[in-house]
Amino acid sequence: MASSSSSSSSTQTKKIYLTAANGELFEVEEPVAMEMETVKSFFDFGNEDTTKDMILPMLNVSAEHMSAILDFYRKHLEFRKRIPPPSAEEVKAFDHAFLENKSNEQLKELIMAANFLNTKELLDFLTDATAKRIKNKSVEYVRAFFEIENDFTPEEEAKIRAENEWAFDGVDED
Incomplete structure (x- = not known):
């Protein structure tokens, strides 16, 4: 069993069990799991047979991404609980490192x-x-980023570019 729970001083924290798309099991602290509305709504649904010991399948989430998401929320919950609160620079540094x-x-x-x-x-x-990654990027870069097929003919695209020349000023090199 792959466990992504971090050690904490409180061993009394309830755990929620989630499985990723590949079947990897994650033991998640209840406050972290409740940051995910999909999980939270399952327990808020009012089903009396629902226990925190159940294993919830998260079939649309890979183990790699589940692990990253859990790390993100563990750290952000820690930031929210800290007294005094962390500086904006510390939070930005974590977020930058995350990406x-x-x-x-x-x-x-x-x-x-x-x-x-x-x-x-x-x-x-x-x-x-x-949004920051695509800011000031070329149309071609954005199309490639989002895997959008260009459905304009070369003539149509040339006409649009000519009519909207201003939109291409200041575009970064890809």
């Missing part, structure tokens, strides 16, 4: 996992990071 080695493909997959898990804070953070 530092993520490829565009990994970022998009994390967004899909965060969306499936309905984790607003992380989803907002990831979509903002995506």
